[in-house]
Amino acid sequence: MSLRFLQNYPHALEVIYDVFERALQPFSRWLKPGSILEPLVVWTERTGKGPVFDCQMCGQCILHSTGMTCSMTCPKNIRNGPCGGVRTNGNCEVKPETRCVWVEAYERSLEMPRYGPEILQIQPPVNRQLEGTASWINMLHGFDADMPDGWVNTTEIPVIPPEKDQITRASWTPNSKQAAA
Amino acid sequence: MDTELKAGGRLERVLRSGRFAVTAELNPPDSADAEDVYRAALVLSTVCDGINAVDASGAHCHMSSVAICALLTRAGYEPIYQIACRDRNRIAIQGDLLGAAAMGVRNVLCITGDDVTVGDQPEAKRVFDFDSIQLLRTARMMRDEGMFLSGRKLSTRPRLLLGAAANPFAPPLDWRPMRLAKKIAAGADFIQTQYCFDVPRLSEYMDQVRDLGLLDQVYFLVGVGPLRSEKAAEYMRSKVPGVVIPDEIVERLRKTPKKLQREEGKRICVEIIQQVRELEGVDGVHVMAYRHEHLVAEIIEEAGLFPRPRRHGASDPASRARPKQRSVPSKD
Numbered sequence: 001m002s003l004r005f006l007q008n009y010p011h012a013l014e015v016i017y018d019v020f021e022r023a024l025q026p027f028s029r030w031l032k033p034g035s036i037l038e039p040l041v042v043w044t045e046r047t048g049k050g051p052v053f054d055c056q057m058c059g060q061c062i063l064h065s066t067g068m069t070c071s072m073t074c075p076k077n078i079r080n081g082p083c084g085g086v087r088t089n090g091n092c093e094v095k096p097e098t099r100c101v102w103v104e105a106y107e108r109s110l111e112m113p114r115y116g117p118e119i120l121q122i123q124p125p126v127n128r129q130l131e132g133t134a135s136w137i138n139m140l141h142g143f144d145a146d147m148p149d150g151w152v153n154t155t156e157i158p159v160i161p162p163e164k165d166q167i168t169r170a171s172w173t174p175n176s177k178q179a180a181a
Numbered sequence: 182m183d184t185e186l187k188a189g190g191r192l193e194r195v196l197r198s199g200r201f202a203v204t205a206e207l208n209p210p211d212s213a214d215a216e217d218v219y220r221a222a223l224v225l226s227t228v229c230d231g232i233n234a235v236d237a238s239g240a241h242c243h244m245s246s247v248a249i250c251a252l253l254t255r256a257g258y259e260p261i262y263q264i265a266c267r268d269r270n271r272i273a274i275q276g277d278l279l280g281a282a283a284m285g286v287r288n289v290l291c292i293t294g295d296d297v298t299v300g301d302q303p304e305a306k307r308v309f310d311f312d313s314i315q316l317l318r319t320a321r322m323m324r325d326e327g328m329f330l331s332g333r334k335l336s337t338r339p340r341l342l343l344g345a346a347a348n349p350f351a352p353p354l355d356w357r358p359m360r361l362a363k364k365i366a367a368g369a370d371f372i373q374t375q376y377c378f379d380v381p382r383l384s385e386y387m388d389q390v391r392d393l394g395l396l397d398q399v400y401f402l403v404g405v406g407p408l409r410s411e412k413a414a415e416y417m418r419s420k421v422p423g424v425v426i427p428d429e430i431v432e433r434l435r436k437t438p439k440k441l442q443r444e445e446g447k448r449i450c451v452e453i454i455q456q457v458r459e460l461e462g463v464d465g466v467h468v469m470a471y472r473h474e475h476l477v478a479e480i481i482e483e484a485g486l487f488p489r490p491r492r493h494g495a496s497d498p499a500s501r502a503r504p505k506q507r508s509v510p511s512k513d
Contacts, residue, residue: 075296076267076307080314080363082356083293084348084375085422093422094296106356120359122367125271125315125330149332154322159366160359160393 003051010108013068014115021139028140033133041134059130060144065118067108072126074101079123081105120159124151187324187370188342190287191259192231195465195490196371196400201458202465203486204231204261204373204402205477209243218244218252224474226258228481230489231288233373233467236265239421240300247277254285261344262286265294270310271319275329278320282339290344290373291316295422314367317345321368345369349386350379350425358389361399371400373467376417378426378449380456387462396462403457406469407476408446411435447480454484 006013030037042057049055053063056072062079063070071079075094082102085093090103109116124147130138138144186193195202205225210217225232234249246263253260262281264274278289293313297305311319319330320343327338345364349357361372377383383403390396408414408426411434418426430449437445450468457463466486470476481487 075298076293076312077309078293078312080312080360080367082351082353082360083313083423084346084351085295086348086351086353087422088352088425090352094298100352103353106353120363122314122318122363125311125319128310148330150319150322150326150328150330153328153332154318154326157366159362 004054006052007068007104007108010068010111011113014064014112017064017068018114024136024140031134031137031140033137033141033143038134038137041137042132045134045136057132057135058126059133059135059138060127061135061139062123064112064115065121065123066102067105067110067112067116067119069101069105069108071101071105071123077126078102079126122159124148188287188340190231190342192261192288192371193342195230198490200490201486202231202400202402203229203481203489204233204465204467205229205474205481206233206235206467206469207249208472208474209235209237209246209249211243213244215252218249219256221474222253222256222258224478228478228487228489229468230465231259231261233261233263233290236263236292236294237268237300238263238295240267240295240297240302240305242300242302247281250281250286251284259288260286261288261290263290263292264316265292266309266311266313266316267294267297268308270308271330274311274316275319275323278323278339278341279335282341287340288342288344288371289320290346291320291369292346299422313345314363317343317364317367317369325368342370343368344371344373346375347372348375348423349383350375350377351423354382354386355389357386358393358395361390362393362395365395365399369399371402371464373402374404375423376406376426376469377403377453377457378430380453380460383457384460387460391462400464401462402465402467403463404467404469405450405453405457405480406471407443407450407473407480408434409473410439410442410446411437413446447476447483450480451484454480454486 031041046055046057053070054073055070058072071081074081075092076083082100086100086103087093087096090100092098092100106119109119130143135144192202192204207221207225222232232253234246234253236246237243250260250262264277281289291313297303297307320341322328323335324338324341327335329335347361411431414426414431414434417424433449434442434445454466457466468477468480
């Protein structure tokens, strides 16, 4: 059963994410890679996130940073989208009948006061070793934040210059909906 | 921007000098003959400051971009090495960046690449290990920090001017400037855009980019190209991903008699170049003419962008000297 319609309530989802993340913390002692509970967590994550987000089990979930829309469902797996091939109606270049994942991610992130602006972050390359593992366990132990040494040690340049932060927030209005419609 | 040159290539010098830059796309041959590359490059080299070697654009296989770059640098041309994430993983890409720099390539254009389903071999495996922004940042880390993604040190850093693509015409329109900001933060030094047929939209985009304070952080080259006919325009807007052609342009071609449509398409392109030249923050144009290199020369001349700045200490491309084959001494 598809529960994709739930994605149209991004603010509710980000609140659930927030609560869920905190609720998991006390269990970090038992939820470890290789523990008896791991297969159960993988199964729960797959059956829980699959019908709602079409979860691809990349093991390093960034749903809250991409408008509660799974960027791994983009045919090109783009973590920093959208690409330049988006059709004028906002649909995907590869699958003309479906909406571009990143158009949806952007629109939904506008409705997410808490995590919405995280869409401005540059996402590191995917760690392919984590594919198929439970992102909840990886999150609890920080494996998903474990980046290659080069990436960590590179000087960070802010995406938007700090003095222009006001302008960014001001232009943060959902008028792209008309443009995409 | 700091005063030291990042790569020291011809394109960077032209951009740095403030002259209106011109780059053009070389259509890669479906052959194993170097002459085919040189023939196309000869036409382009006199009218532009950098030649883009495309990496299987539209997911159609041609001679590889790194090989074209090798041929071009050997003959003293200035290539822009296009590198797409579609066909190679991070290990191959980082190795290619070092190899290209070693051969004298001074510019790369980092792109995600068209999907395999657009091409004639849709059954191929997609790689997409990186996306364009991750690739840009990795290339910047190799150049500025002198290390691979893993943190392993490089003994010599690749001197590269890093380029990125932008499409101001595809939705979501108000997110596009923000994506450009991401690319600049990831390391883009110059931008080449998708085909521009809608100057008012480009102008609006440039205003948004200026409001974000990004104009002086990047060199901006606007993509342009001639439409050969009304049919070609209809094909491009419906079949080529990311190309947006306003109805007025197609209408203008339709009103032109069939025989004169080619000429009219060229005139439209020249007009667009002249219009974008007036926009604040536009540092050059990138001319794309699929399989029509000679048209590029005509367009650049008619747009008043000829002659181009001379190359430093380089011989005339027509009388280029081929490197001598070094004979390998045999051991026995």
